[in-house]
Every structure is written in C-alpha cells, then in structure tokens.
Amino acid sequence: MLTIGKLSQASGVKVPTIRYYEEIGLLPEAERSAGNQRLYGRKAQERLTFIRHARELGFPLDAIRDLLSLSDRPDQSCAAADAIASAQLAAVEARIARLTALKAELERMLIQCAGGVIADCRVIEVLGDHAKCCADHAPSGHLIEVAG
Amino acid sequence: MLTIGKLSQASGVKVPTIRYYEEIGLLPEAERSAGNQRLYGRKAQERLTFIRHARELGFPLDAIRDLLSLSDRPDQSCAAADAIASAQLAAVEARIARLTALKAELERMLIQCAGGVIADCRVIEVLGDHAKCCADHAPSGHLIEVAG
DNA sequence: TCTTGCTCCTCTAGTTGCTAGAGAGATTAA
DNA sequence: TTAATCTCTCTAGCAACTAGAGGAGCAAGA
Structure with a gap:
C-alpha cells in the first residue's frame, strides 16, 4: 500500500492532482490508514497511469471518464x-x-x-x-x- | 457613438467579453449615456479590433497589454x-x-x-x-x- | 400613452484542470 | 523526544471567458 506521495512519485501525477481526481470521481475514494491518510494499491496505480497517459495524449477528463467506464466492461465492442x-x-x-x-x-x-x-x-x-x-x-x- | 451591442457586431467580440476587457483594464472605461449605457467611439473600436486580431494569433492578454502600451508610444523602437x-x-x-x-x-x-x-x-x-x-x-x- | 420586445445594466457563479497556501494532525528518522 | 517531513481539509486563485438572475433603458407600433 502506497501513501499519496509515493503514488505521486510512481505515477508522475502531483499529489493535489490525485486528490482532485478523487474529488471529481475519476478515482474511487481511497482507503484510509488509522490516521486518516490515503492508501493506494496496485489497481489505483494502474488507473492513475491510464489517466496520465490519456491526459498526455490530450484527452479531456470527460473522455477519460468514458474510456475508464469502457475498460471496466471488457466484453463490449471496441x-x-x-x-x-x-x-x-x-x-x-x-x-x-x-x-x-x-x-x-x-x-x-x-x-x-x-x-x-x-x-x-x-x-x-x-x-x-x-x-x-x-x-x-x-x-x-x-x-x-x-x-x- | 456605438452601444456595446453594435460594437460587438462591428468587432466580432461578444458583449460580455467587451465588458470583461474593460474590467481587467484592456479597454479604458467607456463613456456612458444618460441612462448609464456604455458608448464607444472609433478609437475604442480600433483598440478592440487590435485585441481581437492578437487573440486570434494566440497572444495571451498580458502580451496584448504590452503590445497596446507599445503602440501608444510610436516613437520607440520596434x-x-x-x-x-x-x-x-x-x-x-x-x-x-x-x-x-x-x-x-x-x-x-x-x-x-x-x-x-x-x-x-x-x-x-x-x-x-x-x-x-x-x-x-x-x-x-x-x-x-x-x-x- | 402604453405596451411589447429588445437591449443594456450589475452581480454572482460556473467552466477546465488544476495549483497554492493556511493551519492542523500523522508518521518517521535520529 | 524531537524535529523534519509527510498528510489532512479547506479556501481561493489562474486564464479567459460564459451563463444566468433580476432589474432598468429605449425604440416602435397600437
């Protein structure tokens, strides 16, 4: 489990940006430690990497939201x-x-x-x-x- | 003298945008009619046209501000x-x-x-x-x- | 003259995608 | 233990506008 700072380093997305993504629902609400700090697993890290790549390619957040919901249903048409x-x-x-x-x-x-x-x-x-x-x-x- | 709507038509800049430009000091405060409506002369129209062209060329407003202040001193170096x-x-x-x-x-x-x-x-x-x-x-x- | 319908006024708040800062608590290394 | 470095929430700010509320001005027709 990573704290938000480690996740930030690992993903190349800044800490406040990660919190912002959670706030607008692009990332699910993170688990919390006993001291109320966010903890992230591998799934969250992959999702964040996905978002970063899409942002780098110029996709607006709304489009990324759509892409993410698509990737949650892998049986559907491409x-x-x-x-x-x-x-x-x-x-x-x-x-x-x-x-x-x-x-x-x-x-x-x-x-x-x-x-x-x-x-x-x-x-x-x-x-x-x-x-x-x-x-x-x-x-x-x-x-x-x-x-x- | 043009009202703000006519100026908008003449310049291709929307009415709220013109007011916004005045608010941030890109345009001087407009004269007002007896009923408190903004009135513009030829000078304001030229200035606004200048701004629009510069915006179309991608200049940020700060750069336009600089260009405008330059154009007010025509004797200086280019x-x-x-x-x-x-x-x-x-x-x-x-x-x-x-x-x-x-x-x-x-x-x-x-x-x-x-x-x-x-x-x-x-x-x-x-x-x-x-x-x-x-x-x-x-x-x-x-x-x-x-x-x- | 009154009314209709358009314009205009000011003000606040929203947009996108973050970034910055305050003030307080959590965690970790020495 | 103490200091340094996180992390938390919250608010406010950036560019460059856009949208809407609620009210006033104004021109033309009945």
Whole structure:
C-alpha cells in the first residue's frame, strides 16, 4: 500500500492532482490508514497511469471518464473507445492546422518588421488593421490556442 | 457613438467579453449615456479590433497589454514588439511539434485497433500500459494540449 | 400613452484542470 | 523526544471567458 506521495512519485501525477481526481470521481475514494491518510494499491496505480497517459495524449477528463467506464466492461465492442480516440485525433489535427496558419501569419509579420520604430512596425500594424493580414478568421466564439 | 451591442457586431467580440476587457483594464472605461449605457467611439473600436486580431494569433492578454502600451508610444523602437511576437511564434511552434507527436501516437493506436472487443482494444491497452507506447513523455507539470 | 420586445445594466457563479497556501494532525528518522 | 517531513481539509486563485438572475433603458407600433 502506497501513501499519496509515493503514488505521486510512481505515477508522475502531483499529489493535489490525485486528490482532485478523487474529488471529481475519476478515482474511487481511497482507503484510509488509522490516521486518516490515503492508501493506494496496485489497481489505483494502474488507473492513475491510464489517466496520465490519456491526459498526455490530450484527452479531456470527460473522455477519460468514458474510456475508464469502457475498460471496466471488457466484453463490449471496441467501437466506442475507437470513436473517442478518433474524435481526439480529429481535434488534434484541427488544432495543428489552425496553429500552422497562425505560424505562417506570425512569420510574415516578423519578416516584414525590419527593426525600425513602432510607427512603422508591421507587428502593430497588422494587428490593428485586418486588411493587412491574409488569413480569413471566422468570427468564432472561442477564438484561440493559448500557450500552456 | 456605438452601444456595446453594435460594437460587438462591428468587432466580432461578444458583449460580455467587451465588458470583461474593460474590467481587467484592456479597454479604458467607456463613456456612458444618460441612462448609464456604455458608448464607444472609433478609437475604442480600433483598440478592440487590435485585441481581437492578437487573440486570434494566440497572444495571451498580458502580451496584448504590452503590445497596446507599445503602440501608444510610436516613437520607440520596434524591438519590444518584435520580441513579443517572436516569443509567440516560438510558443506556437512548440505546440505544433507537441501536437504532431500526439497525432502520430493516436494514429498508431487507432490503426492497431481492429474493431474487436474492449479486452483486445489497443486504445485502452496503450493508455493503460506505458511500455506499449513509443514516445517518451517527460513527466511535466502541465501535461497537455486540451481541445478548446 | 402604453405596451411589447429588445437591449443594456450589475452581480454572482460556473467552466477546465488544476495549483497554492493556511493551519492542523500523522508518521518517521535520529 | 524531537524535529523534519509527510498528510489532512479547506479556501481561493489562474486564464479567459460564459451563463444566468433580476432589474432598468429605449425604440416602435397600437
């Protein structure tokens, strides 16, 4: 049986994050020691590893919840898991496409910025005037990809 | 003079978002009508357009704040704006690289999932067992890119 | 003039996926 | 025993908004 700190080391998931996962029901409530400290066995460790890998692959927690409930019923068809992974793949591809367009536009801005003065700065100018940028940005609700 | 709704239409930024920008000081406090409604002139509209473009290019609000304060002093060197844009470009490139790796791994998972039963499902298996996936994921604090 | 229907106001709270900190108790090594 | 290092619960905070309540402003038609 591991305490939460050991589990954290073993899994690469931080202690508060483990507690958070328990709180939102991704992990079952842990057993407790006599002194009320959480204790984890091998099953919990595997489940946490599963969650970490899925997070690393960009799956949102809701999708992971679904995948976990699927993996609890190993006799069922793989189709649902496949669908979740496919959706994630499509999302990743869309983000790559979007970011690639952003990259091109940033590069264009920067190349034209010849190191002068703000008044002539392409960066400022392009941001201030839509006519000076090339890509068409659909006016979407959620605009962006922000650095993490 | 535009009311907030017209400004929203003109700029493509939602009404509550405009108020939010004012609250956090990205936009100056708007003039008010006799009935306490916000009124905007051309300057505010330009500033908001600037913000929207920058957001679309993925600049975080803090960087936009810096860019705006730069653009208020047009005699200064362009170097600071250039640095901000370069940092953003680097961030975008890093995210593309990361996402491209994720994409490859997701594709590998999916190709091997032959439409069987959960027990044999590659998706579940790979997520549950790190030995079955190829890329080395450094155990980083902030793990992921999550779909927006 | 009144009413209808839209906009606008402020305020609070929720989203996602955590992270940070306070103040107190548990456990372990010297 | 005592000190150091966990661990506990709780609250609050991060980005960048979004949603909703409850009330007021305003333009146009009957």
